[in-house]
Amino acid sequence: MNTGENPPTQFVDNDLKPVGHGRMLRKEDARFIRGKGRFIDDIQLPGMLHLAILRAPIAHGRIVSVDVTLAEAHPKVKLVGTGAMLAEHGLAWMPTLANDVQPVLATDKIHFQWQEVAFVVADDRYAAQDALELIDVEYEQLPVVVNARTALEASAPVIRDDLAGKTDNRCFDWETGDKQATDAVFARAEVVVGQEMVYPRVHPAPLETCGAVANYDPIDGDLTLWSTTQAPHAHRTLYSMVAGLPEHKIRVISPDIGGGFGNKVPIYPGYLCTIVASMLTGAPVKWTEDRFENLTSTAFARDYVMHGEIAATKAGRILAIRTNVLADHGAFNGVAAPTKYPAGFFGVFTGSYDIQAAHCAMTAVYTNKAPGGVAYSCSFRVAEAVYLIERLVDCLADQLGMDPVELRLLNLLKPDQFPYTSMTGWIYDSGDYESTLREALKIADYAGLRREQAEKRASGELMGIGVSVFTEAVGAGPRKDMDILGLGMADGAQLCLYPTGTAVLRVSCQSQGQGHETTFAQIVAEEIGIPPADIKVVHGDTDLSPFGMGTYGSRSTPVSGAAAVLVARKVRDKAHLFAATMLEVTVADLEWRKGSFHVIGDPAKSLTIQQIAKWAYGTGQLPDGVEGGLEAHIHYHPENLTYPNGAYICVVDVDPGTAVVTVRRFIAVDDCGTRINPMIIEGQVHRGLTDGVGMALMEMITFDEDGNCLAASLMDYLLPTALEVPDWETGFTVTPSPHHPIGAKGIGECATVGSPPAIVNAVVDALKPYGLRHADMPLTPSRLWEAMNGNAQPPM
């Protein structure tokens, strides 16, 4: 294991990474800094029409009538679509990624506020909006279920009466771990601490909203769909299944995407409406949702009520963890998680600790709120799991009067325990958790911080120090365990070396800002030795890239990244055969030095990969049974997830007069195994830390008792700006994964997952003088003020 210093800006760690081509700036930046990115709404096609969606202003009710006469009469309107019209084509409902169904346009019932009711297609976007006003819909309101805690009461109205035999709002029950064994440990434990905590509903809110441009060619029957999708190939398959279009005639293009964070994984009604509109009008049609639509109708995240308990000895040895979770899934089960994991990877709630037993029982319910659930860089609910365990450990430290760092050090898994099978059956690949934590303590000067805190407390100032030590589970996933709607979670990659020695890599995942055009070129460059500048990465177009499941859950590096390594090795192996033929030696006589094959013992006799590429397409006699050309293809199933880890320390100051929290310092030490591009890793960590500040202190999608969404704009749904976040301090350790060909692990969501508990722990620590043990996010000044005055309330 290497321990890195806290990198100052001039830090150079090229030697520590495998991609030894020196510092690598991002290839994609050249277009973005010139304003030449190509995002969905930038696409203009000749004769293109614009689509807008009418949404229901009520949260629960029946549609009595929909009158579109006036809208149809608008001079600029080309088409008005309703649920009834879609029903005629069998398209009124669509499957969700969790095997539930959801209306494309409501036919008879509204299930959540701002659900899709009708669409208008017009000559321009303003006219389309005008015509929405001309549609007259009459509703009959029904009682509303907003609070998950009351969703299963006998008096609660049944939201999903479309499901045969449904008599309540139960979505599913799920459990993991060993209840009996866990209860037995709890029964004899010296110390048991329990805490209820809410992870509020939040929204990923990428800066670019969702949208699509559909262009259907009625002559060939070809559909081209540009859409804000993190999973173009999976979407293509689903469109084929839903709309009955032949899959080979559908081309899904995911152009430049202005941030995804899980918001752009599901298929939204707007995409299907856009396709239908193009098919019916014979013209290209564009739909771009506005921010209000994005926040109120697309994939939310979290919304878990968790009751957790932790059992330990008096000396602080953690023995067991158990939890009951109430999960609010909204009106339709729209989680984008592997089929066998209805609660995503929440099962990793045992965290980074060596314990004896664990159990979780979960009930998920339907409510009159927008669907979604797995989004906002949560790594399929690892965010909720990490929050639960890291808050519980702090509650235990409080109970025992122990320092939260000492308590953690006592219980962390040790390096020799890996691969480690957790009490809920997850196989952690590798880690050196103590070193990671010690690195963070060093950067933070933890002892110094505690001294400073003691001095400040003495003078009435509220300074808090919060720690979180987390283990992530990313890179879905192994074929035997993981699928979405029956599609195994494998990724394809194709690599072609051209005669002049430059290369094109085609990958199935695509980028929403991760910089794949750069990092994937680096991966291939390392494996075959040609410069990254000579490698073009093609992605985000189903006609131009191999099948794969897309970019979410931090799976690009663990799955597609591994595919890129292995496909490059296939090419190298073929080049090895050619080199032996060209040099008239055996394969065993040759050794590979990055970029060339050398005859062992006669290193002057060598061939570069570029020379071999040229020969591969030439006229020389090929080895027996080997085709010419220099290209390869792979469809890669990972054998396991990867388990990056981190140790975070947050320092806050709380104003005792206003309850305003200032994050003064934040130290993040991450271990994502082998580091491909340190600059990009640091950027991804910074992003997640900012998410953490948002979720812990500012963000919440909230509703009134009638189901009105109260966070429908960026005035009400507060996102961190440059003023709310500190100058991040990052560090790293490197513990390669044995389950990845270059030892890399996913990093994209670690900080989003790991930072919220560090911030909440810091705030609770600051408020120790107030006797506070827990307060639910978001810790806005008003909510925290109530907590300081003994009136802590769960968020609604």
Add this chain to the structure above:
Amino acid sequence: MQVTMKVNGNDVTREIEGRLLLVHFLRDHLGLTGTHWGCDTSNCGACAVWLDGEPVKSCTVLAAMAGGHEVRTVEALEQRGELDTIQRGFMECHGLQCGFCTPGMLMTTRALLDRCPSPSQEEIREAISGQVCRCTGYATIVRSVQWAAAEEAGTRTTLATGETP
């Protein structure tokens, strides 16, 4: 109605609706899609452009109001094939990821450097506080602006992340 304005140095005249927002005028009528649109409430700053040399949110300006004025967008930062220093700063210091906020950030921070050639970290954060970036966590944007400031002052000693001396 007819509107005439100077956009990136060129006179443009178009027939428009009075309610048309400047952001849509630039994007849909002039094809200048570098200026983005990210919210309905003037909170995100993805749409920032210059109006007579001052950064404004083009979603809060009617195209008609820009008539007779001078608009500058991200597309005009590069001059005669030379990137503006601020553009280079963002590339050097990883001041962008998805690139959606970037045009707005570039316009605001270029304006900052024009009036304050060596801004402090606080001044940079203040200058972009009306804008949202969902990807970078802002620290690298701050570094990008500092890089550009030092480059223009000829005093650049610090290197960007991972840069070899």
